[in-house]
Amino acid sequence: MKKLFNNYLNTFKGLSQEVWWLALITFINRAGTMVIPFLSIYLTEDLNLSLEKVGWIMTCFGLGSVIGTWLGGKLTDVIGFYKVMVCSLFLTGILFIAVQYLKTFETLCIGIFLLMIVADTFRPAMFVAMSTYSKPENKTRSVTLIRLAINLGFSAGPALGGLIITTLDYSGLFWTDGITCIIATIVLFNVLNPKKAKVQDKLEVENPKSVYSNKPFIIFFFAMLIFAVVFFQYFSAMPLYYKDVHFLNKIEIGLLLGANGFFIFLFEMPLISWLEKSGYNKITLILFGALLTGLSFFVLNLTTWSGILIIGMLLMTVGEMIAFPFSNAYAMEQAKNGNQGEYMAMYIMSFSIASVFGFNAGLQIVSGIGFNNTWLIMTALSSICILLLFVLKLYMKKKTNNNELKPSHNSH
Template identity: 65%
Template sequence: MKKLYNNYINTFRGLSIEVWWLSLITLINRAGTMVIPFLSIYLSESLDFEKSDIGWIMTFFGLGSVVGTWIGGKLTDKIGYYKVMLYSLFGTGILFVLLQYASTFEEFCLGIFLVMLVADTFRPAMFVALSAYSKPENKTRSVTLIRLAINLGFSAGPAIGGLIITFFGYKGLFWIDGITCTLAAILLLQVLHPKKAKILDEVKVENPVSVYKDKAFWIFFVAMFIFGFVFLQYFSTMPLYYKEARMLTVLEVGLLMGFNGGFIAVFEMPLIKWLETTKNSKTKLVAIGLFLVAVSFLVLNLTTWAGILILGMFLMTIGEMIAFPFSNAFALDRAKKGNQGEYMALYAIAFSLSHIFSHNAGMQMVDKFGYEFTWNVITVLALIGVLVLLWLMAVLKKEKGTTIL
């Protein structure tokens, strides 16, 4: 047992103190984002919106994310990642508190657009900061530590959120989101100020390659859009499926989604450490992860047994654990060819675009054709994403001989 514990601890060794601070800031921020997993239920139950209306609201969620991520990438290259992260956290805290007062369809569309615009300027800045604070050989594990922080927060968030909703209603969640964003900004101000933080891998390219001319990265972008489209169903249509088709309570939905974060928090770092020793390419590992996510939807249509929900969540969790860290690491490696903010913004925009189409398309399909049809379509789409990643592997092999990123 002691050896197992020591092996687990060793997977964290060698990471910089700045990466640990960035992870703690992310943990504090993410622990408060408990509104998001319950947003579709909140809009349905508290504001009496139809599924089609909820789909359009989630489209504005995605639009705000796309615009914010693009602006964040531009600002990161111009004023630096530190200022962008600081302003984003403070601004998001204020906007989350104000969002609870939106009650009409138009108000919520505008409100969620502004929240995501400000919130997602943080994403490309955080990726560039992570790269700067990490040694080259520690990039994938640094990304994994950030994800560990995200999922520790996410595992606690839905479970606590379910309890808060059960006893106090939804309004308190907006206040918690706002307060935790502000606390994260204050911590950032104290521990990662440029005068205190140590840069370990600052990349300055004399003649940067434009990300818009990088064919391989565009293929990767398409694959990440598909991955995001599929994965994000777990944050809009899936909670409604659990509640409406499988008759789970809000608390049970929170606990099931909390299982995802808790499992990742415990097992992702050792899994990534082991996968790095297998010598598989990053793109191959991402393809394996996306395939597992595809299967997680497929199994839901096989039986009415309640345990299949746990199996589906387990498969999705393993797929996510593999796909996200290695796709992040691929993007960080590729970003060294050009402006890092520009590259990491495009990587994040792939998921932001998914927000625009995924939630709305999922809601519309469920509304018109039901959950079983929707899960079949999502499964096929995920498998198409796997094929795109196999194409990317072939392009990279041709580009760099037998070496694949």
């Protein structure tokens, strides 16, 4: 047991102090977004909005996220990641507190849209900061640590959120979200000030290659976009499936969603550490992650037994644990050719754009043709994602072979 524990701790060795601080700030920030998993239930139950209207509010959520991410990437390349992160976190806190006072469909659309623009400028800036404070050989593990923080926040979030709603009500949730964002700003301000923080990987590219002319990255972008549409069903349609089809209560739903984050917290770092040594390339691993995620929807239609929800959640969790860190590390690798903010924004935008269509489409499909057919569609989408990643893999292989052939070709 002790050996196991020491091996677990060893997977965290060698990461810089700044990356650890970044992880803490991300944890506070993510635990604070506990409103998100309960948003669809809050809008239907408390504000009595129809599923269609909730779908449109979720679309505004996604659109704000897309614009925020794009803006964050641009601002990061212009004024630097630190200023972007401080402003984003502080203003997000203020906006979270304000959103609870919006009660009509129209004001909610505008409010959530603005909130997400401000909140998501943080993400590209945070990844560029992480890349700057991380040695090249530690990038995938640094990403994994940040994801651990996100997931720990995300598992603490829904569990705490369920408790806060039961004891206080939804307004308590918005207040908690706002205050935690402001606390994260204070921590960030004190520990990652450029005057104090130590840079590990300074990247100045002479002739940056635009992300839009990088063909493999575009294929990768579309694969991740589809993957994200599928993945997001776990945070929009799935809680309703748990409630309406399997009759789980709020606490059970919170626990099941929370188990995902807890499982990631325990096993992701050792898994990534092991996979990095396995010799498989990043694209192959992302492909395997997408396969498991697709299977997590496929199994739900095999039986009406509620235990299948746990199996589905486990499959999705392992798929996510593999696909996210390696896709993130692949994006950072590609970003070395150009403006880092632009590349990281493009990667994150695949998820933001997916949230525009994903949340809404999932709910509209469910309301049109039911849960079982929705899960079949998600399985089919996963297959398209896998196909795109396979094409990317062949493309990269061909490119590598061509590069190897060039010198010998010249010598003839």
